[in-house]
Each structure stands twice: as C-alpha cells, then as structure tokens.
C-alpha cells in the first residue's frame with residue numbers, strides 16, 4: 003500500500019487527504035492484526051509438531067531404537083542392539099528378492115494353494131552370506147518351505163484392527179483372524195513347493211508373492227512340527243517319546259532292566275517319580291506313601307472318571323509323566339502276570355483310547371462359525387471353506403485360446419513368438435489362469451460396484467484380459483508382455 007504525501011494547498015484539500023490517510027492506516031492495522039494471528043497460529047502448530055516429534059524420539063529411545071548402546075556387528079555390516087531385540091525391534095535385511103510370474107498384485111492368487119503352477123525364483127543375496135549356496139545345504143531334503151516376506155507393495159502403512167477379507171465379501175473381521183497384507187507389521191507367510199535348488203538359487207512353485215518381494219527368511223516345512231497332530235497321533239507320539247526317555251539305552255541292557263523292574267515291583271520298591279504338582283491332597287498323600295498299589299488305584303480311578311480323550315489331553319504334564327511311568331509299569335506287570343489282564347485293562351492308560359465327540363464336549367469346536375478337523379484336531383473359521391464368494395467357472399474364447407497357443411515354452415524360443423519365462427507350456431498357462439480366476443481375484447469393491455468392467459492381470463509374460471458374468475469368468479484376450 004502506498005502512503006500519500008500530506009502536502010496540500012487548501013484546508014479542505016488537507017482534510018480530505020488526512021481522512022484518506024486515516025483510512026489507509028486503519029486498513030494497514032487490520033492487515034497487521036491478521037498477520038499477527040497467522041503468525042501466532044503458525045507458531046502454535048510448530049510447537050505442537052515439535053512436541054509430537056519429541057514424544058516420538060522419547061518413545062524410540064525408550065524402546066531402544068535410538069539408544070546408543072553397544073552394537074553387535076552382523077556379517078552384513080548391519081547392526082542389532084540386544085536392547086532393541088528384547089523390545090521386539092529388529093533390523094531386517096532381505097535374504098533375497100522374489101522373481102515371480104506375477105508382476106503386480108492384481109490377479110496374484112490370495113493363497114499359494116490357489117495356483118500350484120505359479121512359479122518364482124529366489125537367489126540368496128551375497129551381502130548376507132559370503133557363500134550364499136552354503137546356507138541352502140540340506141534344504142533340498144524338504145519338499146516344501148515357508149517363505150517369510152515383506153508386503154513391500156502395500157502402498158500405505160496404515161492398518162486397521164478390523165479388515166474385510168475378499169472371501170468374506172465385505173464382512174469385517176479382526177485383522178489377526180485373516181491373512182490380509184495390511185497388518186501392523188507387513189509380514190507375509192507362504193508355504194511354497196520347493197522345486198529345485200541350484201547353487202545359491204531356490205526355485206519355487208505354488209506361490210502368491212509378486213515380483214520384487216523382499217524375502218526375510220526361508221524355513222523348511224516340517225509336518226511333524228508345523229501340522230497339529232490328531233489326538234490319537236499325539237498320544238502315540240507322546241507314549242513313544244516317554245518310552246524312549248524311560249529307556250537308558252547304554253547303561254542297562256533290556257533284560258537286566260526288566261529283571262530289576264520286576265523285582266522292584268514285586269517287592270514294592272519301585273521308584274515311581276514323586277510328582278505332586280497338580281495332584282489333589284489325597285493323591286499327594288498317596289504319592290508320598292510308598293504304597294505302590296494305592297498309587298495305581300488313585301491314578302486309575304482319576305482317569306476312569308476322565309471319560310473323554312479331550313480330558314486326557316488336558317492332564318497336567320506331571321500327571322502325564324506319572325501316567326507314562328504307569329504305562330511302563332503296566333507293561334512289566336502284564337509280562338510278569340502280577341495283575342490280571344482285566345485289571346490292567348482298567349488302568350488309566352486305557353482311558354486314553356476313549357473316543358470323544360468333540361461337538362458334545364467342546365461345543366466351540368462345532369458351530370456354524372467353525373469347522374473342526376478331526377484328523378489334525380484343529381478348528382478353522384467356516385468362511386475359509388464355505389466362503390460367501392463362490393468359485394467361478396473359467397472359460398476361454400476361441401480368440402483367447404489362439405492367443406495362448408501362440409506362446410512357446412522358454413526352451414523352444416522362436417524368433418518373433420511370445421515366450422513364457424516360468425510356465426512350461428500353453429496348457430500349464432491355461433491351468434494357472436483357471437486357478438487364478440476360479441478363486442475370483444476381484445476386490446469386494448470391483449465385485450460389487452464394477453461388475454461389468456474388464457479385468458486385467460499379468461501371468462508370466464502374458465497380459466490377460468477377461469470379464470466376469472454370473473458364476474463365471476471369461477478370458478477374452480492374451481497378449482505377450484516384454485519386461
């Protein structure tokens with residue numbers, strides 16, 4: 003704003019000028035006031051941001067991420083602080099990156115079982131091990147491996163406590179009851195088939211990870227550890243483990259041991275372990291007492307009243323130890339003929355064999371929300387198997403069939419013809435496409451709001467165009483992509 007000069011010839015003129023100046027001054031005052039207000043609010047915002055930053059720094063210091071503690075060097079030059087580890091803060095470095103037949107999230111199977119023909123390659127990074135191939139020694143003895151990876155293309159880091167898995171078709175459930183990529187720590191877990199290992203490189207199939215996915219770890223899949231056992235199996239294993247533990251192989255030979263045991267049993271001097279935790283007062287009294295027969299009776303009675311296998315499983319470890327000791331005793335007694343077969347049959351051990359109706363005893367195992375699998379003694383949410391989203395019939399137009407048949411497997415590369423990089427034939431590609439589409443890969447939004455729109459995805463070097471109708475997906479066109 004420009005200030006006028008107060009030089010004026012007449013008094014009226016002068017008055018007018020003064021008036022004008024006063025108006026200008028008043029406008030300027032208003033502007034200054036506004037500026038002050040702006041400045042004040044900017045300062046307040048700055049203070050708030052500073053306070054927030056200070057609290058982040060404080061919490062990082064508290065959980066060890068910003069603490070100057072002695073760091074243990076890792077071979078890769080990374081460092082990890084023991085304090086941070088104790089707080090669950092880890093510094094990760096990918097052991098390698100997935101080269102996948104899926105280049106983007108769209109159309110990538112939601113679980114590896116959806117498309118067993120999907121393929122990926124993982125080369126162990128030389129920055130992790132000087133000799134990466136050494137880290138894979140022995141892994142070829144396993145048919146399947148767990149791949150632990152980072153959902154690096156999540157796009158945003160926010161995660162919600164409740165999510166809408168596509169298979170629930172818009173219904174919300176807790177994030178931890180799903181396999182959503184959007185989790186507090188963007189960690190994925192895939193059970194993949196291990197095809198072959200060549201040097202430092204692992205070839206996988208049955209995968210659901212996209213190109214460039216950073217892999218944090220590989221672990222062998224070991225059904226003995228990773229797959230829960232059915233009740234009968236579990237008991238068999240425990241019994242044999244207990245027997246193994248009870249036999250000090252090198253010290254006493256079998257016949258010496260049997261003789262000693264028999265003698266002790268018959269003389270009432272058998273050293274049954276004195277386990278009292280988890281026992282009733284009566285049981286404690288009896289285990290303190292060297293009266294072996296009384297102990298047998300108490301435990302047999304206790305287990306006779308345990309009329310389901312499920313209850314037997316819930317025995318305390320000490321009770322189980324006691325019972326395993328009894329199992330051993332039983333076998334020697336039955337050999338020595340000290341007890342009649344009928345009496346032996348009545349012991350607690352036999353109650354293990356009782357069959358249970360899980361629905362009767364544990365109703366949580368059988369209701370409309372839960373599927374119980376007796377073979378593995380596991381329950382899963384029913385929507386996993388009986389999804390409200392039904393699987394689709396997959397069709398190919400004659401045009402799409404022709405497109406697909408034009409592709410060649412990698413080893414038959416011919417100039418000018420589209421070539422697969424991972425898939426071995428057009429038939430494999432067709433089966434893989436069917437796997438992907440039959441599981442309805444659309445998001446809930448697309449499924450409900452954009453039903454009539456074309457859907458595109460890439461598999462290996464093929465760019466696929468399809469559309470969805472009521473209960474089916476139809477492949478319209480397949481073009482080669484060169485990447």
Ligand SMILES: C[S@@+](CC[C@H](N)C(=O)[O-])C[C@H]1O[C@@H](n2cnc3c(N)ncnc32)[C@H](O)[C@@H]1O
Pocket residue numbers: 106107108109110111112113114152153154155156181182183189190191192193210211212214215216
């Ligand atoms: C539902 S998640 C399940 C992954 C894994 N099997 C699990 O249970 O943790 C699979 C989906 O994650 C997406 N995805 C795969 N790799 C990804 C990555 N690197 N970053 C972000 N999303 C990815 C794909 O859309 C795929 O369909």
